[in-house]
Amino acid sequence: MRYPPALTQLIRELGRLPGIGPKSAQRLAFYLFNQPEEDVKSLAEALLNAKGNLRQCERCFNITDQEVCSVCRDPGREQGLICVVEAPADLLAIERSGEYSGLYHVLHGALSPMNGVGPDQLTIQPLLARLGGVREVILATATTVEGEATAMYLARLLGELKVPTSRIAYGLPVGGDLEYADEVTLGRAISNRRPL
Amino acid sequence: MRYPPALTQLIRELGRLPGIGPKSAQRLAFYLFNQPEEDVKSLAEALLNAKGNLRQCERCFNITDQEVCSVCRDPGREQGLICVVEAPADLLAIERSGEYSGLYHVLHGALSPMNGVGPDQLTIQPLLARLGGVREVILATATTVEGEATAMYLARLLGELKVPTSRIAYGLPVGGDLEYADEVTLGRAISNRRPL
Numbered sequence: 001m002r003y004p005p006a007l008t009q010l011i012r013e014l015g016r017l018p019g020i021g022p023k024s025a026q027r028l029a030f031y032l033f034n035q036p037e038e039d040v041k042s043l044a045e046a047l048l049n050a051k052g053n054l055r056q057c058e059r060c061f062n063i064t065d066q067e068v069c070s071v072c073r074d075p076g077r078e079q080g081l082i083c084v085v086e087a088p089a090d091l092l093a094i095e096r097s098g099e100y101s102g103l104y105h106v107l108h109g110a111l112s113p114m115n116g117v118g119p120d121q122l123t124i125q126p127l128l129a130r131l132g133g134v135r136e137v138i139l140a141t142a143t144t145v146e147g148e149a150t151a152m153y154l155a156r157l158l159g160e161l162k163v164p165t166s167r168i169a170y171g172l173p174v175g176g177d178l179e180y181a182d183e184v185t186l187g188r189a190i191s192n193r194r195p196l
Numbered sequence: 197m198r199y200p201p202a203l204t205q206l207i208r209e210l211g212r213l214p215g216i217g218p219k220s221a222q223r224l225a226f227y228l229f230n231q232p233e234e235d236v237k238s239l240a241e242a243l244l245n246a247k248g249n250l251r252q253c254e255r256c257f258n259i260t261d262q263e264v265c266s267v268c269r270d271p272g273r274e275q276g277l278i279c280v281v282e283a284p285a286d287l288l289a290i291e292r293s294g295e296y297s298g299l300y301h302v303l304h305g306a307l308s309p310m311n312g313v314g315p316d317q318l319t320i321q322p323l324l325a326r327l328g329g330v331r332e333v334i335l336a337t338a339t340t341v342e343g344e345a346t347a348m349y350l351a352r353l354l355g356e357l358k359v360p361t362s363r364i365a366y367g368l369p370v371g372g373d374l375e376y377a378d379e380v381t382l383g384r385a386i387s388n389r390r391p392l
């Protein structure tokens with residue numbers, strides 16, 4: 001006994017998604033088989049619609065359904081501030097914090113020579129091209145090895161161009177218990193202490 | 197800043213799948229955004245194709261793309277044996293064991309009064325209707341509370357109809373360490389011991 005081809009095909013396609021192994025793919029396929037036809041159709045349409053309508057913002061490479069994204073279009077944003085992030089999800093996380101009112105630049109990745117990601121695979125050239133009138137670039141790449149390497153690389157480039165550059169702060173997460181913080185984070189939190 | 201509607205819609209649709217929370221849905225949506233258009237199209241087509249082509253076998257309720265599934269169509273199968281399982285995935289698991297050459301009957305669930313699943317929500321009536329010439333029914337529902345209750349319920353029905361009925365064996369999984377087996381399983385493994 002083999003599954004019918006339509007089912008095998010669906011399991012294979014679902015199994016190609018990140019974080020979904022063969023077992024999950026099979027479970028999802030059976031789940032979808034048991035759903036009403038409209039629900040499966042609306043998932044398929046959402047997929048096609050997203051792929052057809054979404055693109056990268058021409059200026060900051062955020063995800064948008066227009067030529068320029070809603071942040072870049074907003075005249076109320078501080079035009080002299082650019083916050084550099086790795087991915088659109090990071091941009092949204094910063095937006096949710098409500099602490100930032102400048103523009104963004106989405107790199108779509110971080111430097112990772114082991115995985116073949118060099119400066120040319122990221123949107124670094126377009127970043128350098130939009131520095132006119134910018135008074136500060138905030139490097140908000142992740143605090144992983146790749147994110148740190150990317151921030152260091154950009155800091156050197158921007159330093160040569162005499163653009164003031166900053167890095168988001170390291171320290172204890174708010175609500176965090178000292179006991180459970182790793183030693184590197186705790187060390188950074190102490191060395192970066194602020195006068196009250 | 198809000199996500200464009202096409203992206204929000206895709207995240208919402210993906211988040212409705214079982215085991216996929218809002219964060220995973222967002223991650224999947226960004227992943228799909230970065231994939232080539234053909235890949236996203238082929239996922240969407242697999243969804244529509246599966247939903248359009250697949251149905252339940254008229255006899256055993258297995259998933260099939262024809263009126264009767266490949267197991268029921270196979271003349272080499274022992275026609276007098278029916279193995280009752282909860283789901284098509286269970287059927288395939290038994291097929292992979294290579295130990296069974298009879299027919300199947302897929303209940304599409306297990307009795308669960310708490311969740312509103314009674315005998316009428318399962319394919320029990322069609323099972324009773326196909327018992328002519330059957331020499332044994334093997335109850336291979338799960339060894340969960342619901343699976344056990346379903347097996348007990350069917351055993352009573354089949355007993356009244358004088359159909360020989362068996363239950364799959366309980367015991368230690370092959371490769372299992374006694375130390376890590378739960379006490380109920382271990383107790384069953386001892387009481388169901390076999391002479392060598």
